[in-house]
Amino acid sequence: MERSRDGKGETCRSRRVEGSDAFSSERILVLNPASGNRDHAPAVESRAVEHGFQVHETTERGDAEQIARLAANAGVSVIAVAGGDGTVHEVVAGLYDVGALAEVDCAVVPAGTANVFARRLGIADIEEGFRTIERAETRRFDVGVANDEPFVGTCLVGVTAEANTTTTDEAKRRLGVFAYARTALRLLSDYEGRPLRVTIRDEKRATDDRWSGDVFLLLVGNAAGFPAFRGLAATNPEDGRFDVLIVEDRPTADLLDPRTMARLFDDGPITRREGSALTIAARRSDSVPFSLDGELRLATEIEVRMLAQRLSVYVGRDYDLVSDY
Numbered sequence: 487m488e489r490s491r492d493g494k495g496e497t498c499r500s501r502r503v504e505g506s507d508a509f510s511s512e513r514i515l516v517l518n519p520a521s522g523n524r525d526h527a528p529a530v531e532s533r534a535v536e537h538g539f540q541v542h543e544t545t546e547r548g549d550a551e552q553i554a555r556l557a558a559n560a561g562v563s564v565i566a567v568a569g570g571d572g573t574v575h576e577v578v579a580g581l582y583d584v585g586a587l588a589e590v591d592c593a594v595v596p597a598g599t600a601n602v603f604a605r606r607l608g609i610a611d612i613e614e615g616f617r618t619i620e621r622a623e624t625r626r627f628d629v630g631v632a633n634d635e636p637f638v639g640t641c642l643v644g645v646t647a648e649a650n651t652t653t654t655d656e657a658k659r660r661l662g663v664f665a666y667a668r669t670a671l672r673l674l675s676d677y678e679g680r681p682l683r684v685t686i687r688d689e690k691r692a693t694d695d696r697w698s699g700d701v702f703l704l705l706v707g708n709a710a711g712f713p714a715f716r717g718l719a720a721t722n723p724e725d726g727r728f729d730v731l732i733v734e735d736r737p738t739a740d741l742l743d744p745r746t747m748a749r750l751f752d753d754g755p756i757t758r759r760e761g762s763a764l765t766i767a768a769r770r771s772d773s774v775p776f777s778l779d780g781e782l783r784l785a786t787e788i789e790v791r792m793l794a795q796r797l798s799v800y801v802g803r804d805y806d807l808v809s810d811y
């Protein structure tokens with residue numbers, strides 16, 4: 487491992503953090519220098535050191551997950567994440583992997599492109615991220631698990647697959663996760679929808695709700711905000727339930743117009759449910775692309791379950807349980 491000292495604190499730049507002796511502080515910050523517009527690393531690093539964090543820089547995909555795993559095993563009590571939704575996702579996956587979701591407090595310093603999760607926490611930028619750490623108000627957030635992989639924000643099924651690489655940064659900022667769907671539609675003008683069988687379980691009431699049809703977009707929301715849409719401002723991440731939206735059929739109107747998307751959510755072909763567990767299965771034997779916090783996955787069946795109020799998260803001054811954007 488390569489280490490550099492800057493007089494105030496210590497930064498580790500490692501391909502792989504090797505063991506628990508790599509963690510000399512109770513508080514670490516996982517820094518992804520390649521997220522967002524890639525110019526945040528020096529500022530984040532110096533602010534983190536001022537706040538007593540040991541900084542661990544990622545060098546490639548998977549590093550943040552590995553750092554979180556080892557940090558939890560080493561007894562670190564706070565992990566701040568400076569990156570986008572993908573980096574937060576990796577850190578949570580690392581904690582889940584070693585059974586430490588409830589052992590470590592997580593903070594987010596938004597330094598990605600969309601920053602959907604940070605925005606849901608009421609944290610608009612890097613400065614607000616550090617102010618949030620100073621305030622030290624934490625809440626217990628639900629964590630979703632899809633096919634044994636945790637997610638904090640959303641699980642999306644449908645027209646998300648080809649969208650990731652071509653969605654513009656501006657659209658991601660404005661529309662959050664739905665920007666991907668919009669881009670996918672532009673790419674897949676002949677998208678017919680996916681034939682899916684969906685079972686939504688309400689474990690408290692011990693009821694099953696079954697739905698079957700062609701899905702244009704299915705959203706399982708835990709902690710997400712939707713700045714462009716009236717009637718679906720944000721999902722509640724502390725109620726032990728998912729907000730489920732199933733959008734059927736490909737809307738005929740111009741999807742490049744944000745007003746169309748807004749109308750779709752007001753009175754479109756949408757089924758809206760709540761539940762604490764879901765099974766989403768392809769009606770044919772083909773694989774279904776889906777995304778967890780924006781990270782793409784593929785499966786023929788997706789089992790989603792809820793870990794209620796499991797993860798302690800630092801929230802911003804403007805955080806609201808069901809906030810209006």
Ligand SMILES: Nc1ncnc2c1ncn2[C@@H]1O[C@H](COP(=O)(O)OP(=O)(O)OP(=O)(O)O)[C@@H](O)[C@H]1O
Nearest residue numbers: 520521522544545547570571572573598599600601
């Ligand atoms: N040092 C690095 N160099 C290149 N890629 C990296 C490095 N460290 C991590 N990564 C990868 O960077 C990618 C982007 O991270 P992330 O999703 O956090 O940012 P983003 O896409 O800009 O933001 P958002 O997901 O909020 O839109 C991830 O796939 C991650 O695995």
